[in-house]
Amino acid sequence: MTARITLPTPGGGVAPLTLREPTAWHRPSGPPASRITYAAAHVVADPYADNSPGAPARLDWDATLAVRHDLWSWGLGVAEAMDTAQRGMGLDWAATRELVRRSAAEAAACGGRIVAGAATDQLTRVPDTLDEVVAAYAEQVAFVQRCGATAVVMASRHLAALATGAEDYLRVYERVLREAGAPVVLHWLGDMFDPALAGYWGSTDLDAATDTFVALTHAHADAVDGVKVSLLDAAREVRLRELLPPTVKVYTGDDYHYPELIEGDGKRHSHALLGAFAAIAPAASAALLRLDANDPAGFRTILDATVPLSRHLFAPPTPYYKTGIAFLCWLNGGQPGFTMVGGLHGGRGVGHLVEAFRLADAAGLLRDPDLAARRMRAYLDVAGVAG
Template identity: 90%
Template sequence: MSTRITLPASGGGTEKLTLREPPAWQRPSGPPAGRIAYAAAHVVADPYADNSPGRPARLDWDATLAVRRDLWSWGLGVAEAMDTAQRGMGLDWAATRELIRRSAAEAAACGGRIVAGAGTDQLTGTPGTLDEVVAAYAEQITVVQECGATPVLMASRHLAALATGPGDYLRVYERVLREAGAPVVLHWLGDMFDPALSGYWGSTDLDEATATFAALVHAHAGLVDGVKVSLLDAGREVRLRELLPPAVKVYTGDDYHYPELIEGDGKRFSHALLGAFAAIAPAASAALGRLDADDRAGFRAILDPTVPLSRHLFAPPTPYYKTGIAFLSWLNGRQPGFTMVGGLHGGRGVPHLVEAFRLAEAAGLLCDPELAARRMRAYLDVAGVAG
């Protein structure tokens, strides 16, 4: 029997939606062969803890780790402790350190691929010197490497506040790369994700910033596994692929244009390190399987319908995309409640989350329609929306 739900309509009033059975997504026997694909995973808050803004983060460890095991089961790697996990938006360094340790141990136990974010967010306030920024990076890199994960050097708000030009970025990153001593992933996060990162790499002119970034990679290519680009600009990512050394991977972080960037142009392509993949894991897994079979049409037929959902989740104000990812995780039964550290479950309103529900259903990503409808009704009831 079909599941039906009454939802608020965008123009006022209500409308009925009949939920279809989702595709019979098949879990793969292993990771995709042709592309490396990481899902940047979110964290699940302890529903019994005071996770209000400004309070220390308290996680539901069982649910948080179960989310990661689910991603690995779809053949995806886990990008741990990235901005999707609320770095700089509720997840403090103490909780981050424990998250990396526990997640890396789970990865080792199941043979899952993992990378983890290393930044400078243990610093309080604005540091006085670039030396302090380097030391903060080095501390976090050590934690990640000792846990057996590959560090992703996250963009630093502290460096952005202190740097006076491209030279400061180059000097800091050169020192940090030497401290790492092994290949890392460099992350260029655009200011649409974090306004405090405006002018990263020493210029608000993206052509100049790209030149600085590419020069750093060329000078230290042996210490750079790849770069994650999160600028939501497909053309710029394509041009960057042409500028970098062939051995350096590009991991797309473009949650608007990932199908064409991952597919590539016949000469070059992007691997994936995406927050969106945490929300669309079954479809991403199936699509990458079609790409491995050289079925490009099948790849796009599966992945293209997920783009409207991803674009909606990452719509401005983009930093609050984490709210939609946690909401869909709750609808799909992967966590006991819709609550987030730092109170971020209030980061999106009812119309946004209702539309996320519709788009997830259209993409076949509500794995248990009856459960999803029941939880959606409960959310609307709490919100005071008549159904």
């Protein structure tokens, strides 16, 4: 029997919704061949822990690792310990170390692809010198690589607070790249994701910042596997693909324009490292199989249908997109409760999450509509806005 639910509407009323029959997504036999793709995975909080803001992060390890195995089963790689996993928003360095260690071991056991974030968040204050930033980066890069994952050198709030210009960024990153034991991915995260990163690469002028970023990559191309660009600016990413050395991959982090960026323009394309893929994994997998089959129209038909959901999840204030991803995971049975470390389950309002539910249904991404409807009713009961 088709699942039905009554949902609140923006004007204070209610409206019925008949959910779609579940889409018969098929798990692939392996990862896509035409593009390298990573889904940035969220973490599942221990529901018995003190998940208030500022409390040490305690994870439900079974559920957290099951999320990763689900992503691998769809042929996607896992981007571990990135901003989707609440780096800087509840996930402390002690929990991050254990997360990377466990996930890398699981990836090795099942043959899954994995990269993991290396930052400077073990520092408890803005350091006095750039040497301290370099040392913090070096510690985390070395740890990630010892665990068997490719390191993603994430943007550093500490460096952003300390640097006085582009030269300081170049000085730090050049040392980190020289000391890295294997090629890394460089991550440029825009200030829409983290306001503390405004002016990264030494300038609020994005053209000037791009010049610095490109110069660094050309000077150390042998140490850079690729770059992950999260600026939500498709034209800038296309231009960056033209400016970078041909050996350096571009992993799109644009959760608004990923279909066209991954498809490419016939000359160049982006690979993917996306938080959105954690929410749309079955559709992303199916779309990439169409691209492998030289069916770009089929690829776009599937993936374009997910864009309204992704744009909604990543709407301003963008840092709270993690809340919607965890909510959808709960609706789909991927975690026992809707609880997040640092209290981030309160990061979005009822209206936002109701619309996420509607859009996930429209995209065929509610895997068990009956379960999703039951859980949505329970959420609305707690919120005091039951239909």
